[in-house]
Amino acid sequence: MESRDRNSLIIQECLVPMNNLNDPPRWNILPDERGGGEGSKWNYALLVPMLLLAAFRSIWTKESQREIREAKVKYDEDLKAVTKDLERKYRESLAESRRTAAHVELELEKERQRVRGYRQALQSQSQQLLEERKQLQREHEALEEEKGELARYGTAGALFRRALERENEWQSKAMAVLREFETGLVERQRVFCSVLLPRDRRLELEKNLLVRAAKEPLAAELNMEPGLKDIFKNDRHCADVLNTDERKNGSLMWLYLRYWELQVTLQKHKRALESLQPKLK
Template identity: 60%
Template sequence: MNNLNDPPRWNIQPEQGGGEAGAGGGHQWNYALLVPMLGLAAFRWIWTRDSQNEIQKVKVQYDKDVSVIKSKMEARYRDTLTESRRAVAMLELELEKEQQRVKGYQQALVSHSQHLIQERKKLEQEREALNDEKQKLVKSGAAGAALRDALEREAEWHQRASATLRELEGLLVERQNAYCSLIQPRDQRLEMEKNMLLKVVKNPVAAELGLESDLQDIFKRDKHCADLMNMDKRKNGSLMWVYLKYWQLQITLQKHKRAEEAIFDGRIQGHGK
């Protein structure tokens, strides 16, 4: 067995003897240091080369991944941009259609209002003509007495018609307020409109005046609302007020026509006969 206190010759000794110390001992020590240093250098070179290869592979793979992600992001951006432009184009088209529709409604409302104004002027002219005719009849003695009797008989009908219009005016004010309200449900307004139509259909006076179609026209066309700070309900609506004035003239004219028909039909006789 090897003696650890006296190792073989391959164990490096700093000095082997006096004669050999100066000759070969130093070279053995230098060689012993050179071998591990060369091994370490070789290991470092191999490790560095493998590390660089691994780093290069990682860099190449990273560049590929970044390129793929970049391509996907660019494609997604182009798709999103295309969709956004398409959506903007569609919104612009819808906006233009709505603007044209509103413009058409406004023109129709103006035209309809002008038509009603003309009708009202016509009714006023007819009323003035009837008033002139009434004055002539009043001055003619018996015919005048007959006309007075006929007008008195139609006064009750006129009062009922006027009361119907006053009630309808209040309902229209509330309906228009519901239309202009930002918090009142739409279903509530539709229910109000339905009840109003049923009321005028069942009311003989309203049916005689033909108010049902006029109300439907108001519900369809009157979209006027006062400003948001308005607290006066009667400032809402535009077409409805034109119709109310038209209806008032209509019942006045109808009163005189009913009286005239009563005289011509012989239901009213003059006091002189």
């Protein structure tokens, strides 16, 4: 009803300027004098659609402008809300990124310090083993020289060679024991270098090796237990992540194994000489 009254009012406002009494008679919309008023019906028949179209256009324009204003206000409010939310999330993300970066930097510094300590310890142990290896080499050379001198004595040289042959069996057994320890150390180092295997597995392997060293006479003769403990404490060398050769892991353990092999050779010659002492007298 309000819309119909508004349209009637607009039509009346549009009719007023069209019937201006100040204009000549022929310019106004008047009844047809000859037709008894029939001409005015045709005039109003053309005028009413035009007035309705003008009214509809006016109403539609006002409604459209109002809706545009409301949509713009709502868009501005939504844009402010989204912008505020994005700014909050950005600040939170930035703060979290800074905290994460600081934590990672702290952990990296700890790892650098730890690696530096391991490197220094390994260098110290390597230097010590190198000195011991030189000393063993000198003893081996002296033993070879002594062996040569015994060989020049004829009968004594023959006895020494036979004594060495008798000790070959002992040497083979000793080297077999060393190979078993080598296998255990390779497995221990593989577990140590793996990021998937648990720490308890490594500790179990280390315990078994120490128990074996305490029970094995050859290990006691070579004094292997301190060397094993030194390996477990300081040998942290691991090959490249893509490495598939387990024997490339470890560094200190290989120096000790070579050192024990030379000791076995030295013990073989000493045992042969000790077996000849009663005969040489």
